[in-house]
Amino acid sequence: MSFLDRPSPVVCAPMAGASTPELAAAVSSHGGLGFLAAGYLSVSAMASEVAAYRTLTTAPVAINLFTPQVDRTLEFAPSLAGYRAALEPVAARLGATPGQPTYDTDAFEEKVAWLVAHPVDAVSLTFGPVPVESVVALQQVGTKVGFTVTSADEAQRAAGLGADFLVAQGCGAGGHRGTWNVADVPNELVTAEVVTATATATGLPVIAAGGVGSAEDVSDLLAAGALSVAVGTLFLACEESKASTLHKAALTSGRFPEATVTRAFSGRWARALVNDFVREYDGLAPSAYPNVHHLTKPLRAAAADAGDVEGLALWAGAARPRGATSVEAVFGGLGQ
Numbered sequence: 001m002s003f004l005d006r007p008s009p010v011v012c013a014p015m016a017g018a019s020t021p022e023l024a025a026a027v028s029s030h031g032g033l034g035f036l037a038a039g040y041l042s043v044s045a046m047a048s049e050v051a052a053y054r055t056l057t058t059a060p061v062a063i064n065l066f067t068p069q070v071d072r073t074l075e076f077a078p079s080l081a082g083y084r085a086a087l088e089p090v091a092a093r094l095g096a097t098p099g100q101p102t103y104d105t106d107a108f109e110e111k112v113a114w115l116v117a118h119p120v121d122a123v124s125l126t127f128g129p130v131p132v133e134s135v136v137a138l139q140q141v142g143t144k145v146g147f148t149v150t151s152a153d154e155a156q157r158a159a160g161l162g163a164d165f166l167v168a169q170g171c172g173a174g175g176h177r178g179t180w181n182v183a184d185v186p187n188e189l190v191t192a193e194v195v196t197a198t199a200t201a202t203g204l205p206v207i208a209a210g211g212v213g214s215a216e217d218v219s220d221l222l223a224a225g226a227l228s229v230a231v232g233t234l235f236l237a238c239e240e241s242k243a244s245t246l247h248k249a250a251l252t253s254g255r256f257p258e259a260t261v262t263r264a265f266s267g268r269w270a271r272a273l274v275n276d277f278v279r280e281y282d283g284l285a286p287s288a289y290p291n292v293h294h295l296t297k298p299l300r301a302a303a304a305d306a307g308d309v310e311g312l313a314l315w316a317g318a319a320r321p322r323g324a325t326s327v328e329a330v331f332g333g334l335g336q
Contacts, residue, residue: 033059066108080101139162174233179269182287211318215336233315252323
């Protein structure tokens with residue numbers, strides 16, 4: 001696949017809230033491919049990041065979008081109100097107010113329209129299906145379209161929508177899990193198992209994602225059938241990442257040795273380091289995304305402003321940075 005025909009098989013995973021054009025370009029300049037992350041960005045901000053990336057490298061442009069979710073606002077109104085009440089103590093401690101648990105589509109249609117008018121090389125879609133018309137519109141302007149999948153069933157559904165490639169996500173992935181049904185409990189399959197299952201089920205090119213931390217991991221995933229290997233958490237601590245200083249320190253200091261998959265921050269299952277917020281609220285949040293994300297966002301912002309690492313969403317995969325805080329060092333540790 002042309003956009004993945006790179007000197008190195010390493011892909012920098014798109015990480016909403018942490019990815020930057022500078023990080024993506026640095027990875028691409030080392031022979032891999034850096035994905036941009038459009039999740040939570042406005043259309044204009046997305047456009048600016050694409051433009052900035054293009055000034056930094058001539059490598060292919062690949063970007064990730066979050067797909068719209070089913071609006072569960074009415075269905076989960078009582079549960080959302082209950083979770084908001086449960087958050088009041090931490091809100092009071094931080095001097096903040098929980099946000100409104102609103103629903104939105106993350107401007108998906110508007111982002112697709114911009115990408116059709118300003119084509120890029122590849123678009124990956126995370127969190128589930130989209131209208132086939134969106135896939136076709138992107139493909140008609142020369143863009144390859146892929147889906148994040150966590151099972152053979154999701155892979156087959158993606159193939160049915162005309163996917164050109166798949167991102168096979170295993171249980172070691174940090175941040176949000178890509179399950180197509182927000183209420184589904186994420187798989188417990190390691191990435192190699194998901195790669196083999198999805199490749200066998202569809203025959204489509206596969207990018208492996210989740211828990212990649214060594215040269216051996218890269219080799220094993222390529223041997224399992226992946227065309228490329230996505231790395232996320234290792235790049236979070238790099239200077240080009242816009243992850244907070246607190247988040248970077250939490251990943252590298254050893255202070256937070258455990259990580260778990262929780263809905264506490266967003267209503268969607270996501271893998272994060274276990275801090276006080278996770279310990280107190282894990283299991284209480286309803287499976288309503290992005291409603292819970294908007295509910296906790298002001299609290300996370302207040303914790304960041306206060307330097308309170310115990311109130312942050314410390315996304316982390318199974319692999320952690322081991323002193324590698326530059327893109328060059330990460331590539332060296334991956335044998336690239």
